[in-house]
Amino acid sequence: MIGQIYLHYDEDSLALHSNAGLIRRAKKSLDDVQLLEENSQALHFKVEEFEVVLPAQGITAAQCTCPAQSCCKHILSSIFWLQQNPNVTAHTDNVVSEHSQSQQQENQSTENPDQNSTEQVSNASTLDIALELKDTVLFKKIGKAQTRFAFEVWQNFCENTENCQIDILPEKISFKTTLSEHAILFFPQTGFEGILSDLAENKKKAVHLACIAYLFHLHAPEQWQWSEDLQQQQTVDHAHVLNSEDLAFIAELQQICQHFIQQGLSHLAKESVLSLHILNMQARAQNLPRLAAQLRQVYGSMRQFLEDDIQVDEQYIFSQLAYLNAYLVALKNSQNQAETFTRLKGTVQRDYQAQSTERLIPLGCEWWQTDSGAHGLTITFWDAEQQHTREVTQARANHLDSTFSKDSVAQSGIWGTSLDYLLKHQIQLTHSKANSAVNLSASVDTRFTQLDMFKSLSLDDLEQMNIGINRWADLHAWIQPESSLEQNPYRYLLLRHQQIFAPELNEHEQCFECRIQDSEARSVKLTLPIEIEYQVRIKHLTTLIQQNEKIVATLVRLDTKQQNIQLIPCSVILQRHEQLEIFSLDYHYPRHKKSSLGELITGRIEKLLQQKKQWQTQPHYAALDIVTQQTQSVLEFYANTGRAVLDPEDKLKLQQAAQLYQDLGLDILQRSLQTAMQTESLAAALLKWRHLFLQIQRLSYRLPIENSI
Numbered sequence: 001m002i003g004q005i006y007l008h009y010d011e012d013s014l015a016l017h018s019n020a021g022l023i024r025r026a027k028k029s030l031d032d033v034q035l036l037e038e039n040s041q042a043l044h045f046k047v048e049e050f051e052v053v054l055p056a057q058g059i060t061a062a063q064c065t066c067p068a069q070s071c072c073k074h075i076l077s078s079i080f081w082l083q084q085n086p087n088v089t090a091h092t093d094n095v096v097s098e099h100s101q102s103q104q105q106e107n108q109s110t111e112n113p114d115q116n117s118t119e120q121v122s123n124a125s126t127l128d129i130a131l132e133l134k135d136t137v138l139f140k141k142i143g144k145a146q147t148r149f150a151f152e153v154w155q156n157f158c159e160n161t162e163n164c165q166i167d168i169l170p171e172k173i174s175f176k177t178t179l180s181e182h183a184i185l186f187f188p189q190t191g192f193e194g195i196l197s198d199l200a201e202n203k204k205k206a207v208h209l210a211c212i213a214y215l216f217h218l219h220a221p222e223q224w225q226w227s228e229d230l231q232q233q234q235t236v237d238h239a240h241v242l243n244s245e246d247l248a249f250i251a252e253l254q255q256i257c258q259h260f261i262q263q264g265l266s267h268l269a270k271e272s273v274l275s276l277h278i279l280n281m282q283a284r285a286q287n288l289p290r291l292a293a294q295l296r297q298v299y300g301s302m303r304q305f306l307e308d309d310i311q312v313d314e315q316y317i318f319s320q321l322a323y324l325n326a327y328l329v330a331l332k333n334s335q336n337q338a339e340t341f342t343r344l345k346g347t348v349q350r351d352y353q354a355q356s357t358e359r360l361i362p363l364g365c366e367w368w369q370t371d372s373g374a375h376g377l378t379i380t381f382w383d384a385e386q387q388h389t390r391e392v393t394q395a396r397a398n399h400l401d402s403t404f405s406k407d408s409v410a411q412s413g414i415w416g417t418s419l420d421y422l423l424k425h426q427i428q429l430t431h432s433k434a435n436s437a438v439n440l441s442a443s444v445d446t447r448f449t450q451l452d453m454f455k456s457l458s459l460d461d462l463e464q465m466n467i468g469i470n471r472w473a474d475l476h477a478w479i480q481p482e483s484s485l486e487q488n489p490y491r492y493l494l495l496r497h498q499q500i501f502a503p504e505l506n507e508h509e510q511c512f513e514c515r516i517q518d519s520e521a522r523s524v525k526l527t528l529p530i531e532i533e534y535q536v537r538i539k540h541l542t543t544l545i546q547q548n549e550k551i552v553a554t555l556v557r558l559d560t561k562q563q564n565i566q567l568i569p570c571s572v573i574l575q576r577h578e579q580l581e582i583f584s585l586d587y588h589y590p591r592h593k594k595s596s597l598g599e600l601i602t603g604r605i606e607k608l609l610q611q612k613k614q615w616q617t618q619p620h621y622a623a624l625d626i627v628t629q630q631t632q633s634v635l636e637f638y639a640n641t642g643r644a645v646l647d648p649e650d651k652l653k654l655q656q657a658a659q660l661y662q663d664l665g666l667d668i669l670q671r672s673l674q675t676a677m678q679t680e681s682l683a684a685a686l687l688k689w690r691h692l693f694l695q696i697q698r699l700s701y702r703l704p705i706e707n708s709i
Contacts, residue, residue: 264642364571
């Protein structure tokens with residue numbers, strides 16, 4: 001049976017341990033293969049001037065005397081020769097059978113009980129052999145860190161069966177996962193060490209263990225037991241430091257960021273992008289939730305880019321990688337700084353702080369979907385005591401829960417009650433949890449008390465309690481960034497306006513624009529992109545305005561991805577019969593519909609052509625804006641193409657730009673350009689430059705505000 005396992009390897013299986021080019025060269029060397037010796041332990045070959053040993057453990061344990069570090073063409077040639085001469089395995093089987101009885105008891109008592117005796121192999125099915133593996137032995141074999149990572153991957157498989165599909169064949173077990181383009185192949189006769197995959201070497205053992213654990217989960221759950229500390233997942237490190245595993249992981253991610261730039265963002269490889277999905281789970285396993293979230297965002301954007309999504313381009317991915325690289329540096333340097341370290345590390349739901357709120361007034365909600373495919377419902381409240389907005393979100397990752405949808409979450413709601421109830425009542429929370437001053441947990445353990453109906457409020461109440469903003473000049477204070485790594489904590493704002501105008505089509509920007517005026521007759525522009533998820537909002541908002549509904553306030557989401565901030569409407573507050581009510585542009589429907597979306601677009605285009613309406617405040621680009629855009633275009637070219645050295649002309653352009661920055665008083669930009677141009681790693685310099693220029697742009701955010709006439 002020693003040679004039998006090698007007869008089961010097809011070219012796809014061998015390619016997982018080598019590559020297609022090596023396989024082609026190995027086939028050309030079949031005439032150079034000579035069988036030297038066959039015994040109960042291994043087959044010995046001579047290929048060219050080198051000696052090859054093929055043991056019972058399979059190709060992963062094969063050895064060759066040539067200088068190659070891993071699988072070589074000599075090992076592959078021996079396997080192909082063996083497949084062309086199957087009679088050798090039959091003779092070897094007879095040799096092995098003479099020793100199987102005496103070795104069976106010894107094999108069962110060794111430290112590798114996943115290795116089965118020949119008699120067991122011949123009489124047991126593939127699944128039965130696989131289920132003879134021992135969990136404790138495998139945990140010890142791969143170590144605590146990899147076991148913790150494997151547990152995170154296993155949880156992902158259990159939560160969504162689509163992430164790991166198992167196919168049990170007579171000679172092997174195939175695991176098709178979302179972590180690799182090719183299936184992971186397990187030949188039970190070779191044991192755990194014989195599993196074949198094209199995963200990165202430092203991730204293989206953990207993912208392989210997760211696959212085996214998932215196999216037990218489906219077929220013999222009583223035979224597999226994770227350790228108690230993993231099941232409880234309550235290992236909290238109170239010291240504000242990173243351990244050696246965390247530091248190694250951060251260094252690995254920094255190298256990966258540079259690798260993407262060196263590869264060229266226009267030439268992303270699917271295998272490299274898939275590796276981010278594994279790294280996300282590793283970050284979660286190492287209790288780095290904010291890092292995990294950032295990796296999910298980058299993975300989602302890259303996946304959309306590979307799918308030719310026009311909403312994601314190389315520039316956006318470049319910015320995300322630059323931010324990730326800067327975040328990794330800041331996280332590493334924040335050790336022993338309690339407040340900064342805690343903020344950068346992030347908080348998982350189990351670590352949310354318990355608190356209570358005196359009075360929460362609903363402001364509206366939004367159904368959203370991110371670039372990574374995650375989707376969910378966010379409800380925004382006004383905290384009457386703290387005088388700022390609070391958010392609570394119920395969400396799922398991409399395809400994580402097929403029962404979770406826009407309609408189902410509205411029915412099940414949050415905190416055990418429906419969305420409709422929460423939008424109609426003022427409440428007080430008890431036993432609630434929060435991970436920041438803004439974000440509340442959607443934990444089912446939260447309890448609330450009804451205080452009053454929302455419709456009991458009046459416009460005067462909104463004014464007296466300072467709910468929302470009624471002067472657009474105050475918007476800057478809510479949007480100004482706190483640091484280069486911290487986004488504004490307030491994603492949603494309530495704008496109380498005196499007048500609102502119907503949306504109009506902006507063909508150049510591919511969006512609908514809606515103007516609202518404050519108490520000082522200044523106007524600000526709300527934006528609704530022409531995308532499928534916003535079509536319902538466009539139609540509902542237009543219908544409400546056409547029906548002369550009295551809209552007194554609008555809940556908007558701040559989109560700060562670009563230098564020009566967008567205010568995207570999510571819900572509105574109506575005044576009907578002297579009472580206020582919340583109208584969700586995602587969930588509610590106007591009482592009467594007078595026009596279709598097609599009629600709306602046609603009518604708005606005609607109106608624009610007739611009036612040629614222009615905003616009074618036109619975009620004005622200062623000298624800093626112009627030189628920054630020119631510099632960014634040079635950086636983006638090298639990030640997209642993956643070129644490793646600056647051309648002389650581009651180097652001269654950057655030197656000239658550095659002088660301009662110095663003339664403008666921005667010495668930090670001048671020093672950064674001059675210093676980084678002297679370094680050997682252009683990829684690392686590009687990441688640093690990108691993040692630095694993004695922060696300069698953030699300092700000059702522009703709000704779509706129009707001055708009064």
